[in-house]
Amino acid sequence: MTRHPRPDVAQTITDLILSKIETGTAPWLKPWSALSQRPLRHNGVPYAGINVFFLWAVAESRGFSSPYWMTYRQSAELGGQVRKGESGSFSVFYSTAHKTDTDRQTGETSEKTIRFMKWNHVFCADQIDGLPAHYHPAPPDPAAIGALSARAQAFLDAVPIKVIHGGDSAYYSPLVDTVCLPHPWAFHSIEAYFSTRAHEISHGTGHVSRLNRQFGKRFGDDAYAFEELVAGLAQSILCAEYGLPNELHDSHAAYVGHWLALWRGEHNASNREVSIM
Secondary structure, three states, X not given: OOOOOOOOXXXXXXXXXXXXXXXXXXXXXXXXXXXXXXXXXXXXXXXXXXXXXXXXXXXXXXXXXXXXXXXXXXXXXXXXXXXOOOOOEEEEEEEEEEEEEEOOOOOOEEEEEEEEEEEEEEEXXXXXXXXXXXXXXXXXXXXXXXXXXXXXXXXXXXXXXXXXXXXXXXXXXXXXXXXXXXXXHHOOOHHHHHHHHHHHXXXXXXXXXXXXXXXOOOOOOHHHHHHHHXXXXXXXXXXXXXXXXXXXXHHHXXXXXXXXXXXXXXXXXHHOOOOOO
């Protein structure tokens, strides 16, 4: 019996995301239309963490439009059939196991918690025949985006980070734990305002009273670039959740080289699950 080597899932995910950044299409910054929502499991539950960005990248690379992904068995249970010759993608999840160790000298026992990554092969609904029609939804109507703004605003207003309006720049100040934004009417659309606000409040999650992330000391240093990467990822999740555009702004483009260095410098960078939603 031929044994196939176990795939290096972390490296596969990292390599694809790196390739998309290098070609200028980072999978959390491109303002797709049909791919504007989070990838969904077969039961409609959104994926979380690195799965969101990886499956976005796969879909963009292979021209998929359906947001639904499922295993071969799940597709069969729904009456579908994965088409011959189609190759699956990865979805990863994390689990824990408990191990009891006994000290040979003292006889004392201690319990260790081991965290590990597991993975499944999944297929996009676009690779499967015979699925119910709702697995192939029509592209969203751009005219309907404005109707979602009230829902987005209700979410953002509930975030306990102070927001003040005025001036001509958008930023978060960790010193006073405050987001500063131009007035909504200064943006080219109300959706762009909410998208920018989502980015800046994402910086606020790193405040010492919350996740206590290290903010950079100057523009362009590694900590500064990493913080922009975190905020960009968080913004993309929020925009996908609330149907808002998520565009690459000029200030973000300056960090692309730093993001490449950060991902290349750590083989398991993609394993850091971004559980924002």
